Amino acid sequence: NAGVTQTPKFQVLKTGQSMTLQCAQDMNHEYMSWYRQDPGMGLRLIHYSVGAGITDQGEVPNGYNVSRSTTEDFPLRLLSAAPSQTSVYFCASSYRGRETQYFGPGTRLLVL
Amino acid sequence: GIQVEQSPPDLILQEGANSTLRCNFSDSVNNLQWFHQNPWGQLINLFYIPSGTKQNGRLSATTVATERYSLLYISSSQTTDSGVYFCAVVFYNQGGKLIFGQGTELSVKP
Numbered sequence: 048n049a050g051v052t053q054t055p056k057f058q059v060l061k062t063g064q065s066m067t068l069q070c071a072q073d074m075n076h077e078y079m080s081w082y083r084q085d086p087g088m089g090l091r092l093i094h095y096s097v098g099a100g101i102t103d104q105g106e107v108p109n110g111y112n113v114s115r116s117t118t119e120d121f122p123l124r125l126l127s128a129a130p131s132q133t134s135v136y137f138c139a140s141s142y143r144g145r146e147t148q149y150f151g152p153g154t155r156l157l158v159l
Numbered sequence: 160g161i162q163v164e165q166s167p168p169d170l171i172l173q174e175g176a177n178s179t180l181r182c183n184f185s186d187s188v189n190n191l192q193w194f195h196q197n198p199w200g201q202l203i204n205l206f207y208i209p210s211g212t213k214q215n216g217r218l219s220a221t222t223v224a225t226e227r228y229s230l231l232y233i234s235s236s237q238t239t240d241s242g243v244y245f246c247a248v249v250f251y252n253q254g255g256k257l258i259f260g261q262g263t264e265l266s267v268k269p
Binding site for chain 2: 148149
């Protein structure tokens with residue numbers, strides 16, 4: 048199993064540009080989520096999904112959209128990037144939210 | 160909302176020393192997870208521990224849910240133990256949402 052994979056590893060955007068961060072898992076996990084990590088801080092939840100077609104907001108959802116059309120994939124969309132979205136983004140998954148969560152390697156995003 | 164506090168914020172050890180990291184949380188939680196973030200930024204699962212004690216090699220963790228704290232023990236530390244240790248409390252009714260502490264940055268010197 049590849050586990051949780053994320054692409055790209057690193058991205059530079061200009062203010063106002065849009066992009067999609069990709070996340071995939073091959074463990075047949077129902078629950079997937081996106082977190083962001085800012086310097087000197089722990090991770091904060093952006094959006095999560097409890098299954099295909101079902102998503103909900105976390106602590107810091109503004110400026111981000113998600114959808115879940117398949118069990119395997121959970122992309123995160125930045126509609127109009129802002130410098131405040133400069134961060135490291137982690138995707139995570141677990142079987143049904145009551146077990147260990149597994150994290151991807153992260154995507155470093157710089158918005159100029 | 161719930162507060163998750165870790166101590167100490169920073170720790171420097173000589174190789175071979177032992178250490179205890181603490182995680183306090185302000186309200187009842189469903190579960191608790193410990194992670195190690197290595198110097199390359201990768202988050203590695205250590206323990207998923209709602210209560211009691213678990214051990215994995217040189218690491219062990221104890222959670223006392225009734226008193227709202229968890230401890231991570233590292234024995235005979237090695238330079239590869241360096242990095243940031245996070246605890247995170249888990250909420251089942253929000254997709255397994257994790258609320259993270261601020262982390263303890265550990266540096267193990269040879």
